[in-house]
Amino acid sequence: MSQDAPAPLPWPDSLCHRCAAPPRYVKTATSTFLLCPVRADKYPRQPVLRCPEFRPAGAPAP
Ligand code: SF4
Secondary structure, three states, X not given: OOOOOOOOOOOOXXXXXXXXXXXXXXXXXXXXXXXXXXOOOOOOOOOOOOOOOOOEOOXXXX
16 A cells, blocks of 8 residues: 555546645555545545545645
């Protein structure tokens, strides 16, 4: 299991890669999953193209 972003990134269009949540990457022998610490569905179906909880990583807190 790993928390670092894998390379190459799976689902390159996913908003999660640019999110301040921050997401965690869970890698198994056969798959990579993205664990969202914010949403109730902890492993959102990828790629996430819209998300009401998205906040850009690196942006100042509101
Ligand atoms: S809050 Fe939304 S965009 Fe951010 S990591 Fe979770 S599912 Fe992805």
